[in-house]
Amino acid sequence: RPRVLSGIQPTSGSFHLGNYLGAVRQWVDLQEANDAFYMVVDLHAITVEQDPAVLRQNTRISAAQLLGAGLDPERCTLFVQSQVPEHAQLAWVMNCLTGFGEASRMTQFKDKSAKQGSDRTTVGLFTYPVLMVADVLLYQADAVPVGEDQRQHLELTRDLADRFNTRYGKTFTVPEPYILKATAKIQDLQDPAAKMSKSAATDKGLVNLLDPAKTSAKKFKSAVTDTDTVVTYDEANKPGVSNLLRIHSALSGLSTDELVAHFEGKMYGALKTELADLFTEWVTPFQARTQQYLDDPAELDRVLALGAEKARAVASETLAEVYDRVGFLAPK
Numbered sequence: 001r002p003r004v005l006s007g008i009q010p011t012s013g014s015f016h017l018g019n020y021l022g023a024v025r026q027w028v029d030l031q032e033a034n035d036a037f038y039m040v041v042d043l044h045a046i047t048v049e050q051d052p053a054v055l056r057q058n059t060r061i062s063a064a065q066l067l068g069a070g071l072d073p074e075r076c077t078l079f080v081q082s083q084v085p086e087h088a089q090l091a092w093v094m095n096c097l098t099g100f101g102e103a104s105r106m107t108q109f110k111d112k113s114a115k116q117g118s119d120r121t122t123v124g125l126f127t128y129p130v131l132m133v134a135d136v137l138l139y140q141a142d143a144v145p146v147g148e149d150q151r152q153h154l155e156l157t158r159d160l161a162d163r164f165n166t167r168y169g170k171t172f173t174v175p176e177p178y179i180l181k182a183t184a185k186i187q188d189l190q191d192p193a194a195k196m197s198k199s200a201a202t203d204k205g206l207v208n209l210l211d212p213a214k215t216s217a218k219k220f221k222s223a224v225t226d227t228d229t230v231v232t233y234d235e236a237n238k239p240g241v242s243n244l245l246r247i248h249s250a251l252s253g254l255s256t257d258e259l260v261a262h263f264e265g266k267m268y269g270a271l272k273t274e275l276a277d278l279f280t281e282w283v284t285p286f287q288a289r290t291q292q293y294l295d296d297p298a299e300l301d302r303v304l305a306l307g308a309e310k311a312r313a314v315a316s317e318t319l320a321e322v323y324d325r326v327g328f329l330a331p332k
């Protein structure tokens with residue numbers, strides 16, 4: 001079975017709709033026919049300052065949401081990154097293979113560090129993409145399901161896998177990105193030019209999965225569209241409406257063509273109301289399942305401990321091979 005791997009940051013507790021449609025939904029589908037490894041990346045989270053108690057809680061909330069979204073620990077390996085020490089260990093080796101200029105060209109780093117200023121930007125944030133490279137290569141992943149914003153990091157992953165293989169002999173599988181065009185970039189409901197993100201200036205366009213459904217329904221109803229009134233799919237000229245149509249399509253299973261026909265003669269308000277209802281219908285049971293896992297932290301920790309054990313079995317094998325190839329003495 002092909003191997004897939006992906007990760008998500010626990011940074012702010014609730015996932016948003018972009019995380020779900022861009023990535024997590026694919027994780028759930030892919031666990032059926034693949035050997036799937038999914039993790040909450042708490043090592044990545046501390047590249048910006050975290051309150052320890054909040055981080056611990058957000059890591060549990062994240063794992064609970066992944067289970068609530070439909071990950072099944074019988075079918076996939078779900079774990080927390082810091083519980084598998086090989087991630088940090090392989091990251092060091094990959095850091096020593098990465099060019100300073102190469103890392104400096106990562107656009108997410110450039111954006112984030114420009115916002116923070118260089119004194120608040122950590123070296124950890126700079127090498128963040130290299131840790132992600134290690135995450136993927138440790139598991140010899142064939143495919144990595146992510147949203148569009150992670151594409152450049154996966155190109156780096158492929159480059160570094162090739163570089164290592166060339167220098168030390170074939171060791172790593174060179175992974176393919178798994179990015180579904182229709183949902184790869186969910187936009188902010190207030191600013192359709194920007195991707196939905198927790199770091200937006202206001203959260204009015206951000207749909208948090210754990211917010212009360214009513215709050216999110218309101219956000220859909222006040223989504224920014226345009227001064228036209230006809231519901232058509234046109235990314236260049238009607239980015240707001242097109243984003244709403246893409247979200248509707250993802251939740252309803254209807255194609256955007258079918259939706260345009262469905263909304264013929266109706267105004268934007270009809271699209272927004274229907275979308276609010278569709279989302280509420282999906283999110284209500286999602287929240288209930290997530291809450292069940294949060295109400296039983298012992299069971300949650302048991303699932304994660306088992307996941308970490310399964311992950312380590314794979315990760316430690318790769319790391320041992322890497323250490324050997326690089327020329328480290330084998331431990332006695």
Ligand code: TYM
Nearest residue numbers: 006007008009018019022023132146147184185186195196
């Ligand atoms: P993170 O935590 O920022 O986001 C998790 C996933 O959600 C996707 N995503 C989106 N998709 C569509 N539209 C959006 N508006 C949107 N916003 C976020 C992201 O592309 C991602 O797939 N570096 C990664 C986590 C990571 C990882 C890995 C991923 C660490 N190690 C190894 C894959 C493999 C990140 O910060 O994702």
